[in-house]
Amino acid sequence: MDKKLSAGDDVDSYCTRCRLDLGHIIIAMIGDKIVKVKCKTCGSTHTFRSTGVSRISSTVRRTGASERKATSMVATIEAVWQAGIAEARGPEVPYNMGIAFKVGDIIGHSVFGKGIVQRTEFRKCLVIFRDKERMLVSSNT
Ligand SMILES: [Zn+2]
Numbered sequence: 001m002d003k004k005l006s007a008g009d010d011v012d013s014y015c016t017r018c019r020l021d022l023g024h025i026i027i028a029m030i031g032d033k034i035v036k037v038k039c040k041t042c043g044s045t046h047t048f049r050s051t052g053v054s055r056i057s058s059t060v061r062r063t064g065a066s067e068r069k070a071t072s073m074v075a076t077i078e079a080v081w082q083a084g085i086a087e088a089r090g091p092e093v094p095y096n097m098g099i100a101f102k103v104g105d106i107i108g109h110s111v112f113g114k115g116i117v118q119r120t121e122f123r124k125c126l127v128i129f130r131d132k133e134r135m136l137v138s139s140n141t
Contacts, residue, residue: 005034014049015039021051081130084116097137101125107136 005011005026011034013024024037027045034048088106093099095109105117107127112134115127120140127136 004032005029010040011037011048012051013037013039014051015042015044016046016049017042017044024048077128077132078130081116081128084118084128085114088116095136098139100139100141101127109136 007026007029009026011024011026012021013034014020015022015024018039018041020041023040025040026034026036026048027038028034028036036045037048038045084104085106088104090106092106092108092114093101095107095115101107101117101120103117103120107115107117109115109127109129112127112129112131115129115134115136117125118128118133119126120138123137123140124135125138125140127134
């Protein structure tokens with residue numbers, strides 16, 4: 001049987017500051033559970049994180065975070081689009097490359113759906129649609 005660990009003993013833990021599995025000293029325990037450890041490398045005191053498991057769970061957390069980030073980016077475009085639709089004045093104009101659009105015009109595109117003109121340039125305009133922004137050909141000068 002392993003020797004029972006207690007405060008003051010050495011233990012391997014994931015250090016939240018060094019971001020590495022390192023030797024730590026146990027500071028506090030609740031029953032058989034290590035709760036607080038002190039890193040022997042940087043001297044910081046933090047919650048005990050067992051080495052192998054913490055690495056897997058932190059990988060999962062990172063993946064989850066990047067997925068959330070991607071989702072919120074899509075939500076942002078949709079939010080801008082929805083706000084634009086709400087603010088836009090005037091009727092929806094069916095998209096036609098022969099029209100000179102104005103910023104704020106609502107365009108009805110046969111493929112992309114409803115869009116709002118964000119910017120106009122020579123012979124094109126930037127239109128935000130529900131999923132993303134697209135450059136459309138127009139008669140702008
Ligand atoms: Zn450390």
